[in-house]
Amino acid sequence: xxxxxxxxxxxxxxxxxxxxxxxxxxxxxxxxxxxxxxxxxxxxxxxxxxxxxxxxxxxxxxxxxxxxxxxxxxxxxxxxxxxxxxxxxxxxxxxxxxxxxxxxxxxxxxxxxxxxxxxxxxxxxxxxxxxxxxxxxxxxxxxxxxxxxxxxxxxxxxxxxxxxxxxxxxxxxxxxxxxxxxxxxxxxxxxxxxxxxxxxxxxxxxxxxxxxxxxxxxxxxxxxxxxxxxxxxxxxxxxxxxxxxxxxxxxxxxxxxxxxxxxxxxxxxxxxxxxxxxxxxxxxxxxxxxxxxxxxxxxxxxxxxxxxxxxxxx
Amino acid sequence: xxxxxxxxxxxxxxxxxxxxxxxxxxxxxxxxxxxxxxxxxxxxxxxxxxxxxxxxxxxxxxxxxxxxxxxxxxxxxxxxxxxxxxxxxxxxxxxxxxxxxxxxxxxxxxxxxxxxxxxxxxxxxxxxxxxxxxxxxxxxxxxxxxxxxxxxxxxxxxxxxxxxxxxxxxxxxxxxxxxxxxxxxxxxxxxxxxxxxxxxxxxxxxxxxxxxxxxxxxxxxxxxxxxxxxxxxxxxxxxxxxxxxxxxxxxxxxxxxxxxxxxxxxxxxxxxxxxxxxxxxxxxxxxxxxxxxxxxxxxxx
Numbered sequence: 001x002x003x004x005x006x007x008x009x010x011x012x013x014x015x016x017x018x019x020x021x022x023x024x025x026x027x028x029x030x031x032x033x034x035x036x037x038x039x040x041x042x043x044x045x046x047x048x049x050x051x052x053x054x055x056x057x058x059x060x061x062x063x064x065x066x067x068x069x070x071x072x073x074x075x076x077x078x079x080x081x082x083x084x085x086x087x088x089x090x091x092x093x094x095x096x097x098x099x100x101x102x103x104x105x106x107x108x109x110x111x112x113x114x115x116x117x118x119x120x121x122x123x124x125x126x127x128x129x130x131x132x133x134x135x136x137x138x139x140x141x142x143x144x145x146x147x148x149x150x151x152x153x154x155x156x157x158x159x160x161x162x163x164x165x166x167x168x169x170x171x172x173x174x175x176x177x178x179x180x181x182x183x184x185x186x187x188x189x190x191x192x193x194x195x196x197x198x199x200x201x202x203x204x205x206x207x208x209x210x211x212x213x214x215x216x217x218x219x220x221x222x223x224x225x226x227x228x229x230x231x232x233x234x235x236x237x238x239x240x241x242x243x244x245x246x247x248x249x250x251x252x253x254x255x256x257x258x259x260x261x262x263x264x265x266x267x268x269x270x271x272x273x274x275x276x277x278x279x280x281x282x283x284x285x286x287x288x289x290x291x292x293x294x295x296x297x298x299x300x301x302x303x304x305x306x307x308x309x310x311x312x313x314x
Numbered sequence: 315x316x317x318x319x320x321x322x323x324x325x326x327x328x329x330x331x332x333x334x335x336x337x338x339x340x341x342x343x344x345x346x347x348x349x350x351x352x353x354x355x356x357x358x359x360x361x362x363x364x365x366x367x368x369x370x371x372x373x374x375x376x377x378x379x380x381x382x383x384x385x386x387x388x389x390x391x392x393x394x395x396x397x398x399x400x401x402x403x404x405x406x407x408x409x410x411x412x413x414x415x416x417x418x419x420x421x422x423x424x425x426x427x428x429x430x431x432x433x434x435x436x437x438x439x440x441x442x443x444x445x446x447x448x449x450x451x452x453x454x455x456x457x458x459x460x461x462x463x464x465x466x467x468x469x470x471x472x473x474x475x476x477x478x479x480x481x482x483x484x485x486x487x488x489x490x491x492x493x494x495x496x497x498x499x500x501x502x503x504x505x506x507x508x509x510x511x512x513x514x515x516x517x518x519x520x521x522x523x524x525x526x527x528x529x530x531x532x533x534x535x536x537x538x539x540x541x542x543x544x545x546x547x548x549x550x551x552x553x554x555x556x557x558x559x560x561x562x563x564x565x566x567x568x569x570x571x572x573x574x575x576x577x578x579x580x581x582x583x584x585x586x587x588x589x590x591x592x593x594x595x596x597x598x599x600x601x602x603x604x605x606x607x608x609x610x611x612x613x614x615x
Contacts, residue, residue, distance in 0.1 A: 056406050103603050110345055110405045111602050114553070118599035121550070125592045244413055251410070284425070287417025294411045295400055 007314055011176055011258065015169045022161045034161045036262075036269050037168040038226045039249070043261030044171040045218030046246035051256035052179055053211040054191030058113050058243050059100070059120030060219050065127065065238030066096040067220030069134065072233035075142055077133060082147060082154070086224050093220015094213055096123075101212035105205060117240070124238040139234025147228055160229045167225050168262070171218050176258050176314060178214070187211050191256070219246070241283065248286055251293045254300030258314045263301050323468045325575020326475030327534045329568050331548050332555040333482060334526030336567040339556065341499045341519045343405055344398060347412040349527055350549025351419040352390060356382045356528025357540040358427050361434050375434070375536075382532050383525035390524030394517045403516065416545075423542040431541040471533045478529065479568060486564065495519060550591070554598045 018037070022030060042064055049055050070092030074085035104115045127134050134140070147154045154160055178184045186207050189197045198204045227233045236242065246261070253264025268289065272282045293300070299307060335349045359382040364374035393415060401407045486492035498505045498515045506512045527548070538544065551574065559570030 056409075058409075103599070106603050110409065113406070113409055114345070114557070115599045115602045118553075118595045118602070122592050122595040122599065125588055125595065129588045129592060241417075247410065283417045284421035287414040287421065290414030291397060291411050291418070294407050294414070295397065298407070 003312055006312060007176070011172060014259070014262075015165070015172070018165055018168070022158060022165075027157065030157060030161060032269065032273065034157075034164040034229065036265050037164040038222055038229060039245070039269065040262040040265040041168050041171040041225070042219050042222035043246040043249040043253070043265050044168075044175050045215045045222060047250045047255065047257075047261045048175055048178070048187075048218065049211050049215035050247065051250055051254075051260065052184065052191060053187045053208060053215075055208065055211070056113050056247070057104075057116040057215075058240070058247070059116030059118075059123075060216070060246055061238050061240070061242040062100065062116075062120040062123040063093045063097050063216040063219035064223035064226075064242065065123060065235075066216075067093045067223030067225075068227040068233050068237055069127065070220070071224035072140065072142060072227045073133060076140060082228055083150065086221075086228065089224030089227075090217060090221045093223065094217045097213045097216020097220070098209070100216070101209045105208050105212065117243070120238070120243055121240065124235060124240070127235045127238050134233075134235065137235050139232055139236075142227060142231045142233065147231060154229055155231060163225065163229055167221065171221070172258065172262070174218070179258070179314060183207070183210065188256075241286075244286070244290075248290060248293075250300070251298075252289065252300055254302030254304070254306070257300070257302035257306060260300055260302040267301070321576040322472050323534075323537065323575075325572045326472045327530045328548070328551055328555060328575045329571035330475050330478060330530035330533070331527045332552040332559070332567050332571050333479065333564060334523035334530075335552045336556045336559070336564055337482075337526070338520055338523035340564070341495050342398075342403060342516050344403055344408045344520075345405065345412070346520075346523065347409060347549070348393075348415040348419060349523070349552060350545030350547075351416050351423075352386050352524040352545075353527040353531045353548045354423065354540075354542065354545035355386050355389070355419060356531030357434075357535040357538075357544060358423055358542070359385055359528070360532040360535050361432050361540040362427075364434050375532075378434075379529070379532050383528040386528035387521035387525035391517045391521040394520040398520070399513060399516070420542060420545070427540075427542060429542065431539040431544075433539045434535045467536060471537075474533060475530075478526075482526070483564070491518075550595070554594055557598050557601055 018033070021033065025033060042060075045063070046057070046060050049057055049060075067089040069089070071082075071085045071089030074080040074088040075082065078085075078088075080088065100116065100119055104112055104119070107115055128137065152159050152163075154163055179188065186197065186202055189202075190204050190207060194204055223237065226237070249264035249268055250261055251264070252268055253260030253262065268286075271289070272285055275285050276282055297304065331349070331353055334352075335346060338344055338346050338349070360375070360378035363378040363381060367374035367377055397411050397415070398408055401411060484492075486495065494505070494510050494515055497508070497510060498512055502512055505515075530548070531544075555570045555574050556567055558574070559566030559568070
């Protein structure tokens, strides 16, 4: 029991620290951290599929964009208020991930990566194609008057921070709870040896599909919140670099660790933030980081910590 | 007629680019996401060289046609030896690494070359078929001066691509190097056991693949323009071609390139370019899902 206590303590402690930080941080970092928490939620969703199930998707921007546009178009053209719009966005993500899962999970390995990449690209192009509604690359702004959820104005910084924290805490605890359940354990077993798991009588296909839908839905929730909190939806959130982003976060932070996505998002965000003073070509940093990580630290930050000192880290 | 000609030019350049990608995948089992960036580098180097060399534009172009593929090939060999070799050519990790490579090359080009699209002057005179004598190892290439001066360069592109593809085929089928490559493709461990330096073969294949992309780019750059983002479309189209043609099958790749290249012009008459791209990407995804061995190939991924 002490093991479980330690694990829950660590993660609830992180959430408490993040809660306390909002009173301490200067405005600039306060805004950054809100953004990092939403992006980290996106990475948490990605980590469930990539880190725990071992399926490398190159198309998660499709889910993020499904959430963002489901929410954004619902408000912009459907005249919805934020709460049903969020539900619509998250629902859109669940449907899209179920559909892509049914198709893409018929393949594996390299073919799975290319299939997800291709469908995400098709989704991105679809956003551009319906530029009349989505305003394509330019995107559209969600006015702050439309961003009042249950009387709380989400364009106001401290409310925004708190909403981001709620989303992040929910995603983090959900993923922690999930991988400690038999379902999550089976996912890890599939990552390690799918053939053996199938032989033991598990329906691996159904488990993988479940992981895909959960992962896609969390990513869509992050997308929907991102659009709502920062008041903007644009096609670049559905483009290929935005699919690579959570991969980068998870690789840096540590694939298959609960805290990895957050650590990765935090470090990468500030790395790019600091480098933007030197050069505008910030994707260069991402490229170098990708190469160096695959070469020298495939375990990531939390993976190395777990390997060296803290074997109990989930 | 004109649409067919335009389509043939697209098909010729596409076939070269896609054969490079297919070769790398076939022999090394590596999906090179950075392939489009090697294409882009070829075009940019061609621009720089034709600017640097004064005199008749044909001289600069001839130099570019030789130097750009070699430079890009060398760069690819270096990338192979420093990055891919250390990953032990693991399929999934090399994809992530080549995505990194894509960003590095693209952003470095943006920083040094700038965001503008720049034209390269076309050597319209048909006498400029000279550079391809460098590659005419099978001696079958024959060009005649064409009366239509506006299309002479495009015809030369098609001719050059045909010669190059024949050259590649001859290399794979007739020479010792090709034999070694095919042996490595068939069974890496067995090839190694028979004393084939597999890692050197891999480095060479990666270099040749990148060099082919660069060569295709030099050929097309007088028709298009050199731009740091120009690698995305060739990458996507090459993927389509390689997947439809059957992964790693060279004849399938060429047939698919001709099909896609010719139909590209016709499809874009009926649909908007964006819709055509949507249909194309969906097609690739669905072919991979339902027919992973490709429409012509026999082997799965």
